[in-house]
Amino acid sequence: MARTDERFRTAFNDCLTLIAQHKVGDSLVAETALAERLKVSRTIVRAVLTALCDGGIVRWQGRSKTILRLPVKEDRLPLRGDYVPRDMLERRFLEWVLRFDVPAGTPLNVAKLAKEFSVPPHALQEFLSGLSQSGLVARRPRGGWLLLGFTASYAIELSELRVLLELNAVRKLVHLPKTHAIWPELDALEHQHHDLAERIDTDFHDFSRLDGAFHLALNSVVENRFVSQFQKSISLIFHYHYQWDKRMERHRNEAAIAEHLTLISALKAGDEVAAVAAALAHLRTSKATLLGSLRGNELIPPDAITPVE
Template sequence: MARRDTRYREAYNRLLDFCATHAVGTDIPSETALCDMTGVSRTVVRRCLSRMAELELIAWNGREKHLLRAPVAEDRIALPDSADGREHLEQRFLDWVLRFDVPAGTPLSIAELARNFEVAQHDLKEFLAGLSRFGLVARRPQGGWMLRGFTKDFAVELSDFRLVLELDAVSKAVEAPVDHPIWPRLATLRNAHQNLSAQIETDFHEFSKLDEAFHEALNSVVRNRFIAEFQKVISLIFHYHYMWDKTHEKERNLAAINEHLAIIDAIEARDLQRATDAARKHLQTSKSTLLSSLRHHDLG
């Protein structure tokens, strides 16, 4: 389902909720007021009004609009899976932040962001409330939200926390039973890394996807509800940083491939010390690359 269609459906249902709280004959507010109420454009509002007029919910003649009957359940439009919407919003918002479109400390306009990201305002507020625990956004003392931004300090703290989480994952992978799903996944990842290494001259830009798959597989051995959300944000941020600085990209990606293979070798050998040393080396390299990317954008 197209994002704009989702916005239309949400706005339409919200207008039905508004009508349900008013008596038949009540005047419908102006299009501008309805835009503010629903967080969508005038074009979307007019589309909603057209449907409501077709269903004889309202009478609409120019600027004059009034309610003809109370809405019923059959008037509503089904919405897409909300989980898909949240995932899409998360990706778009992080893309916006991590591409440095706005500086740290910028106040956030809920109405404007809702229009830009094509989501309902209440969904955006819930998303920001959840994201605030990662330190990228914060509530303003005077009300509303502020972008704290992706800064050098944030990158250092995130990298250090990632080190703690992934070293724990490495230790659990080394100790995993023989029938654990991690073993076939590591075998598949080994082949994928070797294939990409052989094609590095032309396909080096494919590494970011492989890196994401590698770290996701590694962290999958840890079953902890508190860690899962942090891992998702960490994965997105480190995935994005490969797109920031293209300097020596091929050489950096080839080096990272070899570091991944060293970790796989050590885990498969159930050599905890070697696996820990290899993981620590790789994560330090990743941290250095991230900080280099920030300097490339004059943020570090």
């Protein structure tokens, strides 16, 4: 029986409640009696006991079931109603990676992470399988997953891919008919940029969210299933990098607003040459900021910043 089964999870949590009423060293009742108290089959009881052993809560040897430690809140398994949706899982996982709390090359404990991110293990397995295409994680030869991490080389390669994708989007967008939905969206974004520029002294932290919305809008004009696989990861990574390095944050965000407005102006004028030049200038600045943030986190040497061609 899969451990993601709701009956198993409910029985496991109920058993934790039962164990909490005892003391370390006490013995649990026989399997049959435990099945009756938990109102499940003996098959589920055995699965629960196995999980308790794996968690170091119970030692199970034959008919002996000894309590080794009392359960804590973190031991409880999330029920189906407690699971987070996939987009929330993606955001939480990338936030976890981008905090740099876990070094590259760390094996991933799927059971532990599933509990931390409030998802069933099979959902996390599927998510990691999809994420492996972006190069942040990889399958281990003998099973399981390895965190490749957000390294300096990854940042450089991601920036190069971003240039290719975004310049392609800019060249396409500038020639779209004025009836296309992107134009009123750009008008709204332009207004939001001017509004934030006026409040930059106090609200400069708001830029990272606006930056993410702006670049997602640009890339939305390209309908390509392969491109879309990378856009969320790219967007989130470049969204969060504005928060890594607090030095000169207000100045950097004010300058980026100006670069966005220059690009919007060129796009609305239908000037492809000016739009590409504005996009390149902004991407060059963004790459330097990203690598500078990594350098500030001691993940990249001082001379690793290279120009965007």
